[in-house]
Amino acid sequence: MESFLQLHQKEMLLFIKRLVNIDSGSHNKKGVDSIGQILEDCYKELGFNVFIEEQEEYGNHLIIEHKDAKEPKIIILAHMDTVYPKGTAMVRPFHIKGNRAYGPGVIDMKASHAALLYAVKALKNEGYKGYKNIRLVFNSDEEVGSPTSREIIEREAKGKKYALVLEPARKDGSIVSARRGKGNYTLIVEGKAAHSGIEPEKGRSAIEELAHKIIQLHELSDHEKGISVNVGLIEGGSSANTVSDHAEAHIDVRIKEMKQVKLLEKRLEKICSSSDVAGTKIILEGEMNRPPMEKNKKTCKLLSIIQDVGEELGVEIEDTATGGGSDASYTSSLGVATIDGLGPVGGNAHSEKEYLEIPSLVERTLLLATVIERLSRSEG
Numbered sequence: 053m054e055s056f057l058q059l060h061q062k063e064m065l066l067f068i069k070r071l072v073n074i075d076s077g078s079h080n081k082k083g084v085d086s087i088g089q090i091l092e093d094c095y096k097e098l099g100f101n102v103f104i105e106e107q108e109e110y111g112n113h114l115i116i117e118h119k120d121a122k123e124p125k126i127i128i129l130a131h132m133d134t135v136y137p138k139g140t141a142m143v144r145p146f147h148i149k150g151n152r153a154y155g156p157g158v159i160d161m162k163a164s165h166a167a168l169l170y171a172v173k174a175l176k177n178e179g180y181k182g183y184k185n186i187r188l189v190f191n192s193d194e195e196v197g198s199p200t201s202r203e204i205i206e207r208e209a210k211g212k213k214y215a216l217v218l219e220p221a222r223k224d225g226s227i228v229s230a231r232r233g234k235g236n237y238t239l240i241v242e243g244k245a246a247h248s249g250i251e252p253e254k255g256r257s258a259i260e261e262l263a264h265k266i267i268q269l270h271e272l273s274d275h276e277k278g279i280s281v282n283v284g285l286i287e288g289g290s291s292a293n294t295v296s297d298h299a300e301a302h303i304d305v306r307i308k309e310m311k312q313v314k315l316l317e318k319r320l321e322k323i324c325s326s327s328d329v330a331g332t333k334i335i336l337e338g339e340m341n342r343p344p345m346e347k348n349k350k351t352c353k354l355l356s357i358i359q360d361v362g363e364e365l366g367v368e369i370e371d372t373a374t375g376g377g378s379d380a381s382y383t384s385s386l387g388v389a390t391i392d393g394l395g396p397v398g399g400n401a402h403s404e405k406e407y408l409e410i411p412s413l414v415e416r417t418l419l420l421a422t423v424i425e426r427l428s429r430s431e432g
Contacts, residue, residue, distance in 0.1 A: 056174050060170060067169070071090065071166070075136065075139065077137055080111075080138050100118050111132060114190040121186075125185060127187050127212045129380070132165075133193060135160075141155070160398075171418075182428035185424070189201075214388065214390075216424075219395060228374055228378075232308055234306055235338060236339075238301070238338055239335070241261045241300070242298060242334075243296055243333075246295040261299070266286070272320070287300050345390060346384065351384070354389040361423050378392055396416045396417075
């Protein structure tokens with residue numbers, strides 16, 4: 053398969069260029085659906101059936117499997133959306149400098165779509181059958197937390213033995229065996245306005261109350277245990293000479309293990325159950341919306357298979373844990389053996405410096421194809 057992929061590397065780069073030069077931010081339904089149409093056409097040409105999950109607000113989600121597939125045991129996840137606003141691709145389109153390719157979404161995760169497509173092509177070309185044992189789920193809203201696709205991912209993951217998630221490999225080539233869970237909360241404080249010069253004693257400062265709560269919330273962090281609570285955005289007040297009657301804080305919460313959820317939620321509720329500034333009212337909204345991807349026995353077994361394949365191919369595969377979220381958390385929480393970061397190597401995602409390491413394209417596509425075939429042949 054390696055010679056096939058090396059022969060088609062330029063073709064793969066042209067395919068990535070085609071995808072990158074289409075704006076497909078999460079809220080750009082037209083752009084995401086354009087990506088979906090390209091992928092649909094490509095897989096249909098290879099004998100796959102494509103099922104479309106229509107969406108109104110976000111792009112449509114795609115579920116894809118070969119026409120001869122019979123209860124495939126591998127689910128592969130890849131998202132079609134990016135974080136970039138409309139017009140970004142025109143300002144800084146796909147381009148190559150040295151051994152790196154640049155452009156919006158090039159590594160997160162349009163290069164992964166090229167890797168998967170050509171892994172399937174390589175398997176077919178060499179007469180392998182692993183491509184009949186995969187169900188692909190391409191979603192359009194991963195970058196905003198997968199609000200409409202989570203249910204679909206969880207539905208399609210049931211009964212699967214393995215989940216391969218095509219977020220990019222880390223900068224050093226590591227794949228991902230664990231991710232922290234994530235929650236988003238909003239703390240709203242209602243106070244009482246008053247003129248700060250004439251009658252400040254009649255006011256009840258929402259900002260003052262919020263300041264107390266921010267300190268208490270940050271004290272919940274325990275980095276050694278993988279718990280972090282961060283108030284990343286605050287707003288409130290109307291003018292410097294007015295005692296504020298409204299203030300808000302937007303809170304990001306990360307956890308390492310599911311068992312940490314209940315205790316952390318109790319502590320959040322306790323902090324917000326009473327006011328430090330008399331006369332203010334507190335409202336806490338939000339939830340833990342991504343479970344953690346925990347490194348368990350099933351994960352370790354799948355990791356070992358991937359590392360064995362890597363060793364056979366002459367590629368050293370290390371694994372790592374990360375605090376960022378992905379759809380891998382959903383399959384992992386269902387008890388499906390899950391490994392993430394199986395896309396090509398690159399870095400600086402979500403920034404103007406986002407890049408793909410071109411030499412990794414063939415290497416990681418070959419790894420993916422070989423892993424699919426190996427898992428398809430494994431017993432029990």
